Amino acid sequence: MTAALNTDASATPEFVVLCGISWEAYERVLDAIGEYHLRHTYDRGMLEMRRVLYAVTSSDYQKLMDALGEHHLRHTYDGWTLEMMTPRIEHEWVAELIGRMVEAMALALDVPIQSIGSTTLSAAQGERGLQPDKSYYLGKHGPFVGRQTYRPGESPPPDLVVEVDVTNTVIPRLPVYGRIGVPEIWRHAEGEVSFYGLAEDGQYQSMAHSAAFPFLAPADVTRFLDRRLDTDENSVVREFVEWAGHKHRESQTP
Secondary structure, three states: OOEEOOOOOOOOEEEEEOOOOOOHHHHHHHHHHHHHOOOEEEEOOEEEEEEEOOOOOOOHHHHHHHOOOOOOOOOOOOOEEEEEEEEEHHHHHHHHHHHHHHHHHHHHHOOEEEOOHHHHEEEHHHHOOOOOEEEEHHHHHHHHHHOOOOOOOOOOOEEEEEEEEOOOOOOOOHHHHHOOOOOOOEEEEEEEEEEEEOOOOOOEEEOOOOHHHOOOHHHHOOOHHHHOOOOOOHHHHHHHHHHHHHHHHHHOOO
């Protein structure tokens, strides 16, 4: 099951559309959130329902996540409100390209990495949760490499999360990441990339350079990302990795 792509960038939709939902999965979804009198339409595997639900209990949120299994549903849950999102083509393009840049750079610099993609992250089972666009364990969490299951409240938070914002959201996502304990976020919004680091007070502060890749500034990622409008993705990634390798070697020189 995936959310259908939305190509209209003019407004945030009132409904979210999920494709590839079996009848059995549909019944499990209704069992999870049916008492919220959710206005919806189901037709031959396509489920359309309201994008935002209020007063959702943590147990019902967990039941919905269990009903959907590992299927991708970009969402945010803050312990009260559940917001579901339909990705747009622009959103998916930028998120995937930033992911390719991170992964290729880690390979070129020999940085241990484990990608957990859009795995639903949570501080504790059902308490709060959301699906990032991309998420990674890097370097210091080498022992996590090889695990196939993320356990809320037990597994360490990923070292780096990529967020791409192209629509207005009801729930601020950074406070939820803060409760989970994600140390670094790369956020793309309004055409620019920003880096945020988690401070001791649980709030995020803007960073001039990445903690995971200290030679890297937000403007560097933005500059190469903008190249996607002039050339193909392989060329963008190749140029970025070549530049990153040079900057990394330069930073290691006494």
